[in-house]
Amino acid sequence: MGRTASDPEQEPEPPTDAALPLLWAEAAGSLLRTVGTPAFPTALRSALGLSCAFSSLVVTRYQSVGPPGSLYHDLNDVLAAITVQFYAAGPYILDPIYIAAVRDRCPPGAYRLSDVAPAGFLRSEYYRTFFRKLRISDEMCLLIPDGPDAWISVSLARALRDPRFSPTDRNRLNAAAPLISAAVIRHWGSDHDETEADSAVEDRLHLFAAEHLSPREAEVVELILQGHSTPSIAAYLGLAEGTVKVHRHHAYAKLGIASQAELFSLATKYLMAPQS
Known part of the structure; x- marks a missing residue:
């Protein structure tokens, strides 16, 4: 999940291959x-x-129902409030x-992050208003299954001045995955059954402004919130780019907004609002 870097000067360099x-x-x-x-x-x-x-390490449990749970992080209180608490309140979706x-x-x-983010994600309002606040240059996660419907994410982040993770970094982490995964599951793994939450945040995203938008407009809005660009939405839904722009224009008009920034703000308030 979203993560924040600690002091990059404390970052040790990886050892040479001969010493590994x-x-x-x-x-x-x-x-x-x-x-x-x-x-x-x-x-x-x-x-x-x-x-x-x-620079920083955050370990999170994701479930098919309900918000994520923080298992470990090495962040200070201010950064944890953004990266852990605010994240789990809705933006994680x-x-x-x-x-x-x-x-x-x-x-x-x-x-x-670049392996799984949709086209245009780095230009999305979600990236600009949430990920940038974390002041990181990149993120890489080791996803570890924890039973049939849960995952543990071991998330590594680099500070703004540091280079992005490379394919070599990913390959090295994958090579160590069997050992790391086994240890993480032994320490943090859970084999208990999940209980149904009263209302999953993911379901609330699907319902966001549903009473005001057509099903197609709501679908386009959800993809915009996920960071998809107009060409990406068009390819995903099998529509012409012009048609996507028309749906977006109509959705913005119905919601009384004029920009992606306003859409993100509106959706975040909706996701974080107390449920009745």
């Missing part, structure tokens, strides 16, 4: 020794650092990582 076998053996022993103890997150952070450099895990059910493994 011994270091991974030590990391595996440390993970096994600390599972179920307060020391596990530190051991996990050290092990992940053998794959690539990163638009997160490409969440969508990849819960909606699209992507295979387990490592994914950079």
